[in-house]
Amino acid sequence: xxxxxxxxxxxxxxxxxxxxxxxxxxxxxxxxxxxxxxxxxxxxxxxxxxxxxxxxxxxxxxxxxxxxxxxxxxxxxxxxxxxxxxxxxxxxxxxxxxxxxxxxxxxxxxxxxxxxxxxxxxxxxxxxxxxxxxxxxxxxxxxxxxxxxxxxxxxxxxxxxxxxxxxxxxxxxxxxxxxxxxxxxxxxxxxxxxxx
Ligand code: GLN
Numbered sequence: 001x002x003x004x005x006x007x008x009x010x011x012x013x014x015x016x017x018x019x020x021x022x023x024x025x026x027x028x029x030x031x032x033x034x035x036x037x038x039x040x041x042x043x044x045x046x047x048x049x050x051x052x053x054x055x056x057x058x059x060x061x062x063x064x065x066x067x068x069x070x071x072x073x074x075x076x077x078x079x080x081x082x083x084x085x086x087x088x089x090x091x092x093x094x095x096x097x098x099x100x101x102x103x104x105x106x107x108x109x110x111x112x113x114x115x116x117x118x119x120x121x122x123x124x125x126x127x128x129x130x131x132x133x134x135x136x137x138x139x140x141x142x143x144x145x146x147x148x149x150x151x152x153x154x155x156x157x158x159x160x161x162x163x164x165x166x167x168x169x170x171x172x173x174x175x176x177x178x179x180x181x182x183x184x185x186x187x188x189x190x191x192x193x194x195x196x
Pocket of ligand 1: 050052053054083086088114140141142
């Protein structure tokens with residue numbers, strides 16, 4: 001059985017847990033380094049970084065000493081899905097950060113926080129992805145403004161990049177878990193099975 005670690009410091013954790021469990025995965029909530037790895041090695045086969053407030057999650061990651069172990073696990077090839085604030089945490093460069101805000105810098109993209117303005121602040125949308133159509137929710141979403149050479153675009157909204165993948169790291173500006181859209185989590189689980 002695949003165990004997915006869901007970062008549970010702040011934000012929309014429950015919806016990811018429910019969706020992952022409905023797809024047959026086991027879930028583990030991540031708050032401190034020992035949730036990620038124990039004396040016998042890694043405790044999770046894949047990772048989810050949920051939405052929420054990226055600057056708060058960043059602060060808590062550093063407070064709980066989880067920032068470096070988490071970045072190492074992702075750099076080491078653990079399949080990872082970041083949604084909304086999770087994408088911001090993964091990104092190498094963040095535009096319009098909160099004061100002092102840092103990111104993990106593991107995904108070679110630039111993101112702009114709160115990129116869609118008040119009118120498009122929150123809405124559901126249908127997107128085309130390489131795995132088929134996806135119905136998702138946007139809530140104060142970032143956009144990807146620059147992508148590095150190894151990064152594939154997975155989805156656009158009004159021509160702007162809102163989903164990317166680099167090796168086993170997927171970052172999306174939206175929330176598939178709020179509309180019960182299983183496509184991205186299903187892919188995460190198959191990547192985890194393939195890399196075991
Ligand atoms: N705007 C939030 C941030 O900058 C992200 C919003 C979300 O995760 N739904 O962290």
